[in-house]
Amino acid sequence: MLLVTVAIGTAAALLAWRERPEPGAVPLVALLAGQCLWSAFLVFDLQASTLDAKLFWANVRWIGVVAIPVAWVFFSLEYTGRDRYVQPRYVALLSIVPAITVALALADSSLLYTDSSLVSENGALYLTRDPGPWFWVIAAYTYLLGLLGALPLLELIWHDSRPFRGQSAALLVGILAPWTANALFLAGAIPVPGLDPTPVGFAISGVAYLGALTRFQLFGASPSPTPRARRLLFEQLPDGAIVIDAHDVIVDINESGAAILGTSRRSALGQPIRVVAPESVLVQTDDPTAEQRGVTGRHDDRLYDVTVTQITDVRDRTIGRVITFHDVSEHVRQQQRHEVLNRVFRHNIRTETNVISSYATLLADDDDRGAAAKITDSAARIELLATRAREITDVFDRAHEPADPVPLESLLEDALAPVREEYPDARIECDPVDDVHVDGVLEPVFTNLVENGIEHDPSPEADATVRIAVETADDGDRVRVHVTDDGPGIDGYEQTILERGAETPLEHSSGLGLWLAKWGTEIAGGAVSFDTDGRHGTTVIVEVPVLTPPRSTDD
Structure with missing residues (x-):
């Protein structure tokens, strides 16, 4: 045996x-x-x-x-x-x-x-x-x-x-x-x-x-592979995830969750959730049945939807909770785009069409050159709106593509070329640009900002001036482009609408140019801010991350 x-x-x-x-x-x-x-x-x-x-x-x-x-x-x-x-x-x-x-x-x-x-x-x-x-x-x-x-x-x-x-x-x-x-x-x-x-x-x-x-x-x-796969799924989940116990102490957190809260995984583990999470998250942690609301990350302007899921044992006792952060920034931008475009085609284009119809009626009764000019101007505005809408569509389409690093100097040259051609008498000054690369999606952003500065300047075209200055952060990770004009300045309510990110039927911006600038900058990973003295002139600041230049094909 x-x-x-x-x-x-x-x-x-x-x-x-x-x-x-x-x-x-x-x-x-x-x-x-x-x-x-x-x-x-x-x-x-x-x-x-x-x-x-x-x-x-x-x-x-x-x-x-x-x-x-x-x-x-x-x-x-x-x-x-x-x-x-x-x-x-x-x-x-x-x-x-x-x-x-x-x-x-x-x-x-x-x-x-x-x-x-x-x-x-x-x-x-x-x-x-x-x-x-x-x-x-x-x-x-x-x-x-x-x-x-x-x-x-x-x-x-x-x-x-x-x-x-x-x-x-x-x-x-x-x-x-x-x-x-x-x-x-x-x-x-x-x-x-x-x-x-x-x-x-x-x-x-x-x-x-x-x-x-x-x-x-x-x-x-x-x-x-099962335990490791489950761990990898948690760690590499693009959504942020935090696991807390019954005493609201963080017992696990993935890298995405730590980044959203502006901390590190090592620092967060063992800490009470109240120490590292914003108040908007704590409201839903304390009351999972509360209406879900969006929160922004600590070090970015991205918007996250927060969900709290109970963890129960075999006796159906709550032993912890999982808090997940789902990035809804792209969804919100898409919603904003649809709202604005719907408003444009529902309100602005309808208004311009009514103007054209009215003056066309006058011309039928009286050969009025002023009325003809009005028709021409309205038609031009309709064409401009259509152009802006098309540019916005192109920008959002590029949001789903990998970033295209291009030299900022050449990008500004390409962005300013059509403006110089359309407004040959305007003065467009651009300071020397550092050797940095940014996302190519920003080209229509700068084109529209410079055009906006010239178009809204009440001075004759020959006196209209737009100045562009470039400033690189000390750590070299971000670059700020200042676009300054001598116009009347952007109305406060327009800035409020852009910062709020939504329009209403009774409160909306005058066009699509600033929306294009806002969305294009956000897609490039940056943000737009305004600096005005309240009397005349506006500085629009576009701050975006510096990208790694593409490798040469000879390397």
């Missing part, structure tokens, strides 16, 4: 060795090798005829005995995806007690066994030994490791579906069979003194492991 056990264990070990790139294969080989050593040395023990010979093989047998529980734990951890614990320092830590045991066995110390003798049973000699204090230490330690290794597999059986249930059940049978036989031996339930039936249980164990390797494809479908 023992030789059959060794043969079955060796076959299973060879199959596992062939799969050694797979998680858990190497620890399983070590486990099966320990079983084979235990059984083989027991064969030599049974064949020996003297006390010294039997003692030698019994003591050497401990090498295989202590290897089994350590290998079992690390197999279970690696196979179920908890491989972060399968490291040399943890292997060394768990091997301290087994190493001491082997040393005591080879030294035939009384700490392991207090007495040894031979007994005769049916013409055969068996070795009987009285356990010492360390024997019970290693016995308890062995069963403890066996239990720890079984827990992850029990979790697979309890929670997950096929094929992991069959695999896990076979593995548990493989470890329980010898463990049960050994427990019966330690309890004195074996009628033959000195005959340890544990290696006989290894025959059942080997068959179970062979079944797991072949029938249930132990390494063909492995659960090892």
Whole structure:
């Protein structure tokens, strides 16, 4: 029987060795090798005829005995995806007690066994030994490791579906069979003194492991990626996510969540949520049924929708909450665009069309050159509105494309070229520009800002002046472009509408140029602000991040 056990264990070990790139294969080989050593040395023990010979093989047998529980734990951890614990320092830590045991066995110390003798049973000699204090230490330690290794597999059986249930059940049978036989031996339930039936249980164990390797494809479908995949899903989730316990202490947070709150993951862990989250988040944390509202990040102007989900245990008690931040900035911009464009085509174009119709009626009755001029002006305004609407559509279409880094100097030259052509007498001054790259989506932004400054200047075209100054931040990460005109300044209500980000039927801006500037800058990752002295002239400040220039094709 023992030789059959060794043969079955060796076959299973060879199959596992062939799969050694797979998680858990190497620890399983070590486990099966320990079983084979235990059984083989027991064969030599049974064949020996003297006390010294039997003692030698019994003591050497401990090498295989202590290897089994350590290998079992690390197999279970690696196979179920908890491989972060399968490291040399943890292997060394768990091997301290087994190493001491082997040393005591080879030294035939009384700490392991207090007495040894031979007994005769049916013409055969068996070795009987009285356990010492360390024997019970290693016995308890062995069963403890066996239990720890079984827990992850029990979790697979309890929670997950096929094929992991069959695999896990076979593995548990493989470890329980010898463990049960050994427990019966330690309890004195074996009628033959000195005959340890544990290696006989290894025959059942080997068959179970062979079944797991072949029938249930132990390494063909492995659960090892599952814990890591779940962790990666949480960490790489584009939405911010925070996990708090029942005491509102942060127990987990992903990098996106930390960035939104303007902190780091290391600093946030262990902190009360009230320390790091804005008040708008706390309202929904305290009352998950409250109406959801948007919050802005600590270091950006992006808008996030906050959702709070309860975490409950098996008794339906709330043990924590998950707070998620979903970036809705693009959705809000799209909504603003539709509102504004709807307003333009519903109100402005309708008004201009009515003007054209009215003056066309007058011309039908009287050849009035002034009325003809009005018609021409209205038609020009309609054309300009259509052009702006088309430019805005193009800008939003580019929002879904990767950023296109271009030199700011050449971008400004391209943006100013059509303005210089349309207003040849206006003065457009541009300071020297640093060698920085920005998103190419900004070209129509600067074109419209300069055009707006010239068009709204009440002075003759020859006296209209627009000045452009460029300022790079000290850290070199952002650049500010100041566009200054000598006009009457932007009305306060227009600035309010742009900052609020929404129009109403009774309160709306005069056109699309400033909206284009706002949206284009936001798509480039920046923001628009205004500086005016309240009397005349306005400075529009476009602040955007500096991009890394594209690599040369010659590199």
